[in-house]
Amino acid sequence: MIPLTIISGYLGSGKTTLINQLLREAKNPIGVLVNDFGDLQVDAKLIENKDSLTLSLTNGCVCCNLNEDLGSSLEQMKEKDVEAVVIEASGVALPIKLANYGLTWPGYSLSGILSVVQGESLINLLSDKFVSKTVRAQIEQADQILLNRFQDKDKEILSRLNADYITEKEVKSYWDLIFEEITPVNCFTEQELDQHSTFQSSVLSTDKVINRNRLERYLIKNSSIERAKGWIRDEGGKTWLLQMNKSECNFSISSYETNTRLVFIHTQDLDLNSLDPIYS
Amino acid sequence: MIKVYKAKSIITMNPSLPRTEAVAVRDSLILETGSLDSMKPWLENNDYEIDEQFRDSIIVPGLIDPHLHPSMAAVLLPTFFITAMEWRFPWGDTPATTSPEDYDKRLKEALTNPTHKDIFITWGHHDLWHGPMSRSRLNKIESNKPIVVWNRSFHELCMNDGALDYLGITEDDVKGASQIDFERGRFFELGLGYAVQKLNPYILDPEIFKEGLLKLKEVVHFGGQTTIADMAVGLFNFDNEFDTQLELYENEDNPFRVELIAHATALIQYAGGSNLEAEKLIAKLPERNTHKLNFRKRVKLFTDGAFFAQVAQLMEPGYIDGHEGEWLSTPEQFEEVARIYWNQGYAIHVHVTGDLGLELALDTLEKLQFEKPRFNHGFTLEHFGLSTPEQVYRLSKLGANVSANAYYVHELSDLYANHTVGSERASSMSRIGSCFREGVTTGLHSDFTMAPAQPLMSMWVAVNRVNEKGNVMSPEERITPQQGLEAITINAARILGLDHEIGTVRAGKKADFTVLNKDPLEIDPMEIKDIEIIATVFEGKVFPINKK
Numbered sequence: 001m002i003p004l005t006i007i008s009g010y011l012g013s014g015k016t017t018l019i020n021q022l023l024r025e026a027k028n029p030i031g032v033l034v035n036d037f038g039d040l041q042v043d044a045k046l047i048e049n050k051d052s053l054t055l056s057l058t059n060g061c062v063c064c065n066l067n068e069d070l071g072s073s074l075e076q077m078k079e080k081d082v083e084a085v086v087i088e089a090s091g092v093a094l095p096i097k098l099a100n101y102g103l104t105w106p107g108y109s110l111s112g113i114l115s116v117v118q119g120e121s122l123i124n125l126l127s128d129k130f131v132s133k134t135v136r137a138q139i140e141q142a143d144q145i146l147l148n149r150f151q152d153k154d155k156e157i158l159s160r161l162n163a164d165y166i167t168e169k170e171v172k173s174y175w176d177l178i179f180e181e182i183t184p185v186n187c188f189t190e191q192e193l194d195q196h197s198t199f200q201s202s203v204l205s206t207d208k209v210i211n212r213n214r215l216e217r218y219l220i221k222n223s224s225i226e227r228a229k230g231w232i233r234d235e236g237g238k239t240w241l242l243q244m245n246k247s248e249c250n251f252s253i254s255s256y257e258t259n260t261r262l263v264f265i266h267t268q269d270l271d272l273n274s275l276d277p278i279y280s
Numbered sequence: 281m282i283k284v285y286k287a288k289s290i291i292t293m294n295p296s297l298p299r300t301e302a303v304a305v306r307d308s309l310i311l312e313t314g315s316l317d318s319m320k321p322w323l324e325n326n327d328y329e330i331d332e333q334f335r336d337s338i339i340v341p342g343l344i345d346p347h348l349h350p351s352m353a354a355v356l357l358p359t360f361f362i363t364a365m366e367w368r369f370p371w372g373d374t375p376a377t378t379s380p381e382d383y384d385k386r387l388k389e390a391l392t393n394p395t396h397k398d399i400f401i402t403w404g405h406h407d408l409w410h411g412p413m414s415r416s417r418l419n420k421i422e423s424n425k426p427i428v429v430w431n432r433s434f435h436e437l438c439m440n441d442g443a444l445d446y447l448g449i450t451e452d453d454v455k456g457a458s459q460i461d462f463e464r465g466r467f468f469e470l471g472l473g474y475a476v477q478k479l480n481p482y483i484l485d486p487e488i489f490k491e492g493l494l495k496l497k498e499v500v501h502f503g504g505q506t507t508i509a510d511m512a513v514g515l516f517n518f519d520n521e522f523d524t525q526l527e528l529y530e531n532e533d534n535p536f537r538v539e540l541i542a543h544a545t546a547l548i549q550y551a552g553g554s555n556l557e558a559e560k561l562i563a564k565l566p567e568r569n570t571h572k573l574n575f576r577k578r579v580k581l582f583t584d585g586a587f588f589a590q591v592a593q594l595m596e597p598g599y600i601d602g603h604e605g606e607w608l609s610t611p612e613q614f615e616e617v618a619r620i621y622w623n624q625g626y627a628i629h630v631h632v633t634g635d636l637g638l639e640l641a642l643d644t645l646e647k648l649q650f651e652k653p654r655f656n657h658g659f660t661l662e663h664f665g666l667s668t669p670e671q672v673y674r675l676s677k678l679g680a681n682v683s684a685n686a687y688y689v690h691e692l693s694d695l696y697a698n699h700t701v702g703s704e705r706a707s708s709m710s711r712i713g714s715c716f717r718e719g720v721t722t723g724l725h726s727d728f729t730m731a732p733a734q735p736l737m738s739m740w741v742a743v744n745r746v747n748e749k750g751n752v753m754s755p756e757e758r759i760t761p762q763q764g765l766e767a768i769t770i771n772a773a774r775i776l777g778l779d780h781e782i783g784t785v786r787a788g789k790k791a792d793f794t795v796l797n798k799d800p801l802e803i804d805p806m807e808i809k810d811i812e813i814i815a816t817v818f819e820g821k822v823f824p825i826n827k828k
């Protein structure tokens with residue numbers, strides 16, 4: 001399985017810079033897919049990837065899936081023997097839609113969604129007539145946010161949105177931001193990651209619908225589960241964001257359509273088959 | 281030689297002479313319309329012939345569909361239709377198939393002729409009518425020959441053992457993929473993308489693509505259209521789309537012309553990578569013009585996502601379930617591209633579906649008008665799903681045109697009222713009556729394959745606003761039959777910048793007519809869609825429609 005990372009963020013937020021930093025640090029070949037609607041080649045040219053491992057995508061038909069450009073690029077990348085694939089999302093993409101490729105496309109697994117936020121423009125974008133909701137979604141859907149060119153007030157805004165962020169100065173290796181097996185790193189705090197040796201993580205991705213109450217009961221009963229975070233889809237077709245730790249289990253309704261995707265941190269082996277009772 | 285067609289009545293759509301009974305044509309041009317008596321000065325000193333074949337019929341200007349997609353039609357039409365609704369086609373009607381048993385029976389009968397080389401692809405399956413589809417259900421009908429069942433919504437398909445085998449899709453390949461159910465042979469959403477990618481060599485096969493375009497030729501003629509516009513050349517592959525249309529449509533027996541409008545963003549890569557290069561390429565496209573296929577100074581841009589897929593961008597209060605619409609580019613990028621074409625003098629056609637998508641187009645137009653004022657600039661809002669009355673007022677002041685998809689009201693207003701945006705906004709989708717009241721040049725299109733390529737059907741919806749449940753949605757937004765006919769003739773011609781040549785029956789225009797068995801301005805408006813089209817006349821040549 002090739003880990004797939006989605007790098008999202010509004011126009012000018014610094015996605016390309018981040019990708020170039022990742023590439024500079026990379027020891028093995030990384031495939032980059034650039035999905036932008038403007039001057040495509042210009043964007044793709046800014047990516048300093050050796051070999052021909054950067055592909056630009058065009059938008060296909062807006063009414064159907066006939067022009068499966070992203071899909072065929074993912075297929076091409078499989079041939080190229082890359083260690084990981086990074087998608088630079090367009091400035092207006094809802095990253096969770098692209099993340100679905102990591103969950104669905106054969107041969108790939110989702111590594112996570114990283115959104116880049118530029119402090120200088122954050123306030124304006126969040127109140128913009130056209131893109132405020134898009135920018136907010138890019139923040140809310142991210143597993144990890146990289147905050148650059150910011151002031152303290154920008155941090156406050158992100159905290160108010162319950163966003164997990166890290167600032168440029170705090171970054172040691174850019175790879176730590178995303179590649180942690182297939183676990184989106186920032187589901188968990190730094191401390192928890194330090195204790196990683198005693199913890200294991202498992203990911204559940206499924207298109208089966210899940211019963212919220214049964215899941216909650218299951219989590220309470222199973223004392224080996226330390227934390228769980230992710231989205232579930234219930235029998236009514238609604239999506240819920242779950243955030244669970246030892247002291248509380250919290251479901252909040254989410255406006256994003258996605259299949260169930262949960263990350264569990266647990267102390268003993270967790271057999272995903274034992275989860276059967278949670279399906280409705 | 282002059283040819284004079286006599287008719288029961290000619291609706292000219294020329295306000296100075298609205299009704300006549302004869303029209304004199306020389307070669308491809310109208311010499312005069314009036315009565316045999318009034319056109320005597322033309323006839324006295326020339327050879328002429330009086331043609332009586334339409335004497336019991338009604339002649340209207342050749343109908344115009346200013347927005348459809350030949351390349352999408354070319355992909356869909358070669359598949360075998362098994363549908364819950366009746367579809368009328370020149371090669372015969374597709375009857376309504378409304379039960380699982382009938383579905384299976386029809387599929388079994390049709391299987392003898394594969395649609396795509398060895399594969400049989402059928403389109404139109406709908407769970408609600410035809411029951412859930414699965415690999416085992418298909419295997420019971422036939423397990424060896426490859427069968428692909430493509431859902432009406434385009435969002436899902438199902439394969440039998442034969443198809444999985446033929447396409448080389450194994451359980452191992454798709455292990456763990458959450459939107460592929462290998463056991464049941466089902467591929468949906470992104471999983472569908474995977475399947476379509478495997479099917480692409482068949483559905484985009486050049487021979488089958490040609491077959492599809494030839495079928496579209498019949499469909500366009502059958503709908504009574506003498507002019508259509510391909511409103512996004514470059515959707516799949518620019519060269520392929522242009523070359524194939526050129527090969528198949530540029531000949532004596534093609535009964536219509538095709539206006540070609542380039543998809544600006546799709547051409548960026550083709551042109552070398554930048555918007556400026558794309559503009560230079562688009563500026564040169566008219567060099568390829570032929571008699572029937574023409575590029576003009578027009579270009580297609582997009583703001584927000586598709587209306588059918590519920591990703592239009594909405595102003596407050598948004599969607600009932602709180603989901604977000606989608607932008608197809610950032611507003612900054614949209615403005616930048618629009619400015620390039622505006623400053624070069626293009627007519628810009630913008631795909632807008634939600635009211636916020638429309639708002640972006642209007643804000644941009646207002647800014648461009650301030651920077652470089654233009655009159656009669658042809659900036660056109662395409663589709664026009666949701667809007668507000670204030671936006672209609674504003675777009676009128678800014679000089680924009682509207683090319684609306686009225687069919688939304690028919691197919692989607694009930695669904696949108698109950699589940700998507702609520703009754704108030706759903707009932708006023710395609711707010712066409714307001715556009716006419718504000719004096720906006722308003723045309724109707726099919727966006728085929730989104731709606732049937734039958735202008736009289738679009739006119740019927742705009743005039744009656746009856747949805748699939750039989751309810752009239754916002755009667756205030758209905759238009760009169762006269763306005764409805766304007767929308768598919770002269771207004772559609774204005775939207776394509778061809779009103780000096782087509783769109784009415786008057787001296788000096790192209791002899792393009794559509795011949796009907798009933799008078800669309802006199803009959804019960806609910807019968808407009810059932811009017812029979814007897815023939816079309818394209819540039820003076822008669823193309824009868826054979827009933828099958």
Ligand SMILES: [Zn+2]
Nearest residue numbers: 347349511727
């Ligand atoms: Zn269209």
